[in-house]
Amino acid sequence: MSLPPVQVPFPLAVPYRVNPAPRPVGGPPLVELDDAWPAALARRLERLAGDEPGVVVRDGEHPGLAVAVLAAFELLPGGVGALPLLGVRLKGDRAVRIGPSVSEPATALLLEREGLDLLVTAWLLACSDDLVVLRRRGPGEAVAELLAVAFPSGWPPRRRAGATLLELHTPVADGERLQRAAPALTEALLTKGPLRQHVWGLDPSGRLDHDPSAPDVSTEVASADPSRWWLRVERQSSVPLPALGRALFTIRPYLVPLSSLDAQQRAVLAAAVSSMSPQALAYKGITELAPDLVGWLVS
Secondary structure, eight states: OOOOOOOOOOOOOSSOOOOOOOEEOOOSOOSOOOTTHHHHHHHHHHHHHTTOTTSEEESOOOTTHHHHHHHHGGGSTTOTTEEGGGTEEEETTEEEEOSOOSOHHHHHHHHHOOHHHHHHHHHHHHSSOEEEEEEEEETTEEEEEEEEOSSOBSSOGGGOTTOBHHHHHTTOTTOHHHHHHHHHHHHHHHHSOOEEEEEEEEESSOOSOBOTTSHHHHTOOOOSOGGGOEEEEEEEEEEEEGGGTEEEEEEEEEEEEGGGOOHHHHHHHHHHHHTOOHHHHHHHTOTTTHHHHHHHHHO
C-alpha cells in the first residue's frame, strides 16, 4: 500500500484570534487518504472493536439520518460504497467482500455490522476524518444529530448529542465573535458550501484522541519540556444537504512535533502564543508552559 505523504496545514496567524469565517472550497473529494491514515485506522479500530462509549453518539434516529451518512461517502476518493483498501463494498444494509484488505480486523468488523452502524463504522475506518451530522431545528439553528468522533481535542462527544452550534462552542475562550455569529454560521453550514476552516492548539502527548472523560486521558501529566509538545491542527469541512435539512461536518486532525517546525513556523507560533489573552492561554491549556514555550521557540 503506497499512500502520499501527509500535508499538514499551518493556519496560524498573528495576532491570535477566534475567527468564525469558513471559506468556500472545491468539490469532492474533500477527504483524502495519506500516509497518516494507517495510524488513524489502527487507533479507531481499537476504540470501535472495544465498544468504547462516546465514539458514536446520536440524538435519536430521525428519518433521513442514514441517507445523510451515506451521502458523506461522496466526499471520499472512492465515492459511495467503495472501500477498496478494506476489501469491501457497501451494498444495501451490509458490506460484501470484493478483494484483499490492508486490515483484516477492520474488514471483519465491517462484515459484522449492518444498517446505520455499518455506515458510521465504515466512515470511521475509511479515512482520517471524524464526522458530525447537523440537523436543522429552526432558522439559523441546528443540532448535532450524530457524532462519530474518535479523535476529540479535549471535549467529550458523549455529552454533545443534541447540542446546538452555540452550545458546542460556548467553552471557547475569546469566542464572543463566534457566539454572536452562531445563527448566521449555522445557516451557512446548512445552505452553502462546501466550506472549510482550520483551528489549532498545542498537545502534550501527540495522541489523536483526547476525550477528557477517558481514564487514560484524565490522568495524563503534561511534560514541562516544550520540545516534547506537538502542534495539533484540525481541518473542519462542511457540506450542506438542504433536501434533508442537514449538513455534514468533518474534522481531520493533524499532529506535528514542535521540534520539527522550521524557523519561520517557530517564529509565527511564538508570536501567536505571545498575543493570546489569559483566557485563551487557559483554554489552550498552556498558561504555565507559555513563557518557556515562547523562549524555546525563539532560541
